[in-house]
Amino acid sequence: VGMDQTHERKMSFEGAEGRPAPPTSLPLQGQGGVASQRKKLSAPPISLSLDQSEDDLFDTPDDLDINVDDLDTPDEADYTDHEIDWEEPQASQRDSAKEAVEPIPTYSAQEERQDSKLWRTVIIGEQEHRINMKSLEPYQKVISHGGYYGNGANAIIVFAACFLPDSDREDYHEIMENLFLYVISTLELMVAEDYMIVYLNGATPHRRMPGLNWLKRCYQMIDRRLRKNLKSFIIVHPSWFIRTILAITKPFISSKFSSKIKYVNSLAELEELIPMEYVHIPECIIRSATCLTYKCMAIYLRHCSVQYKSKRRKHQGTDQLHT
Structure with missing residues (x-):
């Protein structure tokens, strides 16, 4: 009887719809078993009719309907501050930009000349160096041109140690580095042929005496032509410190350079060796x-x-x- 009823329902559905009716329950256990032990879950009715309209297909339940007007949207004030304006900026932004960016200062011709005097670019040993001339203003008298001797352009270079900086200065090494470049570059400009160096050691306290490494570096950095053209190195008023240094370093100095060193104990004795007309002696x-x-x-x-x-x-x- 059950089979006949089922068959009749199937035939009636096929005759009505042309397709078998979907099941209305899902068995959780096998077919065999007690009917009381079976648990059935009710499924929502599914309509597979092809006659449904588009409105029926896209209908949503009432709990899923969303009213766009009721949604919370950000106000204009929430994003206008962070919005990128591709057009002309606002007046407040223009004012802040003017305050942040300072205009490039313009130099007059006199200021440009003055600025160029503060720095000097020299080439020593095929390398370019910059000298801070502002820091060397009190020490530029350390080297001067003392005229010429003999026949031709044989220069007299005067080096006054009394104008050197004190070694207890905080910027002593920086000044001596700039002074080293200044002395070497100035010597190359002053010397054309043979020359002699007059080292004035008088009135120079020990704190202003140049170090041995500094003097050695000066001699090594001098161009080979200048080392070759040096004919005499006269030390005026030599102290025991100078004599001791030269005595200690004599084994390490070439014999040619050692033969060029002369000691002079007075200015009168110096006047007998060289013309003193253009030699500047500090007071x-x-x-x-x-x-x-x-x-x-x-x-x-x-x-x-x-x-x-x-x-x-x-x-x-x-x-x-x-x-």
Whole structure:
């Protein structure tokens, strides 16, 4: 009977719709078993009719209907601050841009000339160097041109150590580096043929004495032509420090350079060697030399007085013996 009822339902559905009716329940267990142990889940009715319209296909339940007007959307103030304006910026933005960006300063012709004087570009050993001339203003007198000697353009280069900076300065190494470049570049400009260097050591305290490494570097960085054309290196008023340094470094100095070194103890002795017409002697060295001359004169007079007294005593003793 059950089979006949099922068959009749199938035939009735096929006759009505042309297709078998979908099942209305899902068995969770096998076909065999007690009917009370079966659990059935009800499925929603599914319509497979081809006669449905497009409106029926796209109908959504009431709980899924969304009203666009009820949605929360950001206000204009929420995104206008971050919106990129591809057109002309606002007035406030233009004002802030003007305050942030400073205009490029324009130099006058005089200011450009003054700025160019603060830096000098030199080429030493095929390398380009820049010299801070502003920091060397108090020390540019350390090297000067003292005229010429003999026949031709034989230059006299005067190096005054009294104009060197104090070694206790914080920027001492920076100044000496710029001064080193300044001395080498100036020497190349002053010298055309043979030349001599007059090193004025008088009135120079120990704190202003150049280091041995600095002097050695100066000599090594001098162009080979300048080293070859150096004919004499005169040291005026040499101190025990200078003599000691040269004595220690003599084994490491070439014999040619050692033969060019001469010691001069006074300006009068220097005047006998070179023309002094264009040689600039600093006032501190002149005062020091004058004081040194007075001291030498005092020592000489004291020595003469001692010798006179000793001779007088001898004569007095001889006279008493004769008497």
